[in-house]
Amino acid sequence: MAVEMFFHIDGGDFANAGKASSQIKKVLKQLNVNAKSIKRVVVAVYEAEVNVAAHAYQGTVTAIIGENDIRIIVADKGPGIEDIEKAMQPGFSTASKEVREMGFGAGMGLANIEKNTDELHIESKVGESTTLTFRCFYT
Amino acid sequence: MLKIIYNQFLTVKISDILKYADAKIVSGNHDHDKSFEKAFSSDLMSDVLTLDEENILLITGLANLQLVRTAEMADIHAVLLARGKQATQEMVELARENGLILMETPYSIYKASGILYSNGLKEVY
Numbered sequence: 001m002a003v004e005m006f007f008h009i010d011g012g013d014f015a016n017a018g019k020a021s022s023q024i025k026k027v028l029k030q031l032n033v034n035a036k037s038i039k040r041v042v043v044a045v046y047e048a049e050v051n052v053a054a055h056a057y058q059g060t061v062t063a064i065i066g067e068n069d070i071r072i073i074v075a076d077k078g079p080g081i082e083d084i085e086k087a088m089q090p091g092f093s094t095a096s097k098e099v100r101e102m103g104f105g106a107g108m109g110l111a112n113i114e115k116n117t118d119e120l121h122i123e124s125k126v127g128e129s130t131t132l133t134f135r136c137f138y139t
Numbered sequence: 140m141l142k143i144i145y146n147q148f149l150t151v152k153i154s155d156i157l158k159y160a161d162a163k164i165v166s167g168n169h170d171h172d173k174s175f176e177k178a179f180s181s182d183l184m185s186d187v188l189t190l191d192e193e194n195i196l197l198i199t200g201l202a203n204l205q206l207v208r209t210a211e212m213a214d215i216h217a218v219l220l221a222r223g224k225q226a227t228q229e230m231v232e233l234a235r236e237n238g239l240i241l242m243e244t245p246y247s248i249y250k251a252s253g254i255l256y257s258n259g260l261k262e263v264y
Contacts, residue, residue, distance in 0.1 A: 015229070018208035025211070035193070039214050043188050046212045050205075103184035103201045103209070112189055 003027060003065040009052045011078065014102060017053040020061040021045040027065060037138040040116040041070055047109040048074040048132055054099045055079060056130070069118075069137045080126040088114065149259035150174035153217065153240060156196065159258055160244040160251045162219060166231040167240030175217065179263045180252045184209040192263050198251055200224055207233045207241075216240060221248040 005027065007020035021042040028038045045061065052059035056078030064071040081087045088110050095105025114120050117134040124130040154171035156162055178196040181187055184205055187197060193214035199206060202224040210218055217240040220226060226234070226241050234241045244251050256262070 015204055018205070018211070021212055022208070035214065039193065039212070042212045046208065047188060102203060102205050103182060104205065106183055106185040108185040108189065112185070115189070 003031075003063075005061075005063040005065070007061040009049055009056075009059045009061065009076075011055070011057040011059070011076075012053060014050075014053050017049040018046055020049055020063070024063050024065070024070075028070070031065070033138050037136065041072075041136045044113045044116040044134060044136065045072055045074075047113050048072070050104050051109050052076045052078075054095055054104065069135055071133070071135045074132040075129065076131075077129050080128055080130050081122070081124040082126055084122050084124060149261075150176050151196075151255060151258060151260040153242075155258065156217075156219060156242065156255065159254050160219060160242075160246055162242045162244040162251075165226050165241045165243055166234040167217070168238065170240075173217070173240070175260060177261045177263050178252070178255060180221075180248050182248075187213055187215070190263060195263055196255075196260065198248055198255075200248055202226055202230065204229055204233060206230070207237065207239060210239050211237045218242065219244055219251060221246055221251050 024045055025038055025042045056076035059074060059076030062073040086092050090111045091107045093105050093107030099105035118137050119135040121133045152172055152174045175196045177192060178198055179190060180198040182199055182201045187209050190213060195215060197210060197215050197218045198221055200222045202220050207230050220243045223245045225243060
């Protein structure tokens with residue numbers, strides 16, 4: 001039986017970036033998923049939330065929590081990613097000064113999402129949207 | 140030999156951190172015996188989110204809500220705010236909700252890290 005959770009994120013709303021990962025963490029804890037696996041999932045979701053707040057106009061997070069794995073879809077309306085391969089490179093960043101002052105924007109988010117997930121798929125249309133789909137198996 | 144064995148099990152308690160770094164607790168349970176083996180100093184949350192270690196002390200000069208969120212996701216249970224930075228009301232509230240121990244020190248990151256390191260709080264890397 002899968003549990004589905006849905007969240008909305010507004011672009012620029014850093015105060016609420018982290019709410020989805022926080023709620024997902026609580027549910028995974030209740031399901032007795034081990035702490036290492038929970039950390040991988042919530043770090044990846046949090047990075048994705050920060051990306052939406054930093055770059056997009058608005059976005060959604062959908063979590064499908066299964067018995068052995070979790071699937072996450074983070075879909076936003078925003079500028080899109082011109083060169084996904086480049087965006088995956090650690091250190092490449094288009095973040096604003098404000099985002100950097102908040103402790104992010106070092107160009108490490110997507111690489112860290114990849115590190116913490118077992119499957120990652122990024123689809124983007126420049127000027128329209130970006131959708132991240134990823135999956136983590138509990139260990 | 141004795142020193143090596145001693146060092147292996149050396150941990151630093153919250154009460155030690157308060158004493159060594161002239162710090163005060165602004166949020167969190169008052170379990171002053173909670174202890175740490177390692178610490179990490181950074182103003183960049185992106186770096187904190189790449190750590191595989193849990194239950195470390197985070198020393199930072201970044202005082203905002205993202206710090207508290209980052210600690211939550213990274214399984215960090217204690218943060219020492221350096222350079223006299225003060226936690227906002229929002230930060231204190233969220234820290235309380237998450238059971239995060241927030242402390243403030245007037246020392247710079249360099250000084251706080253140096254003192255705690257020389258008192259046995261080891262590096263993550």
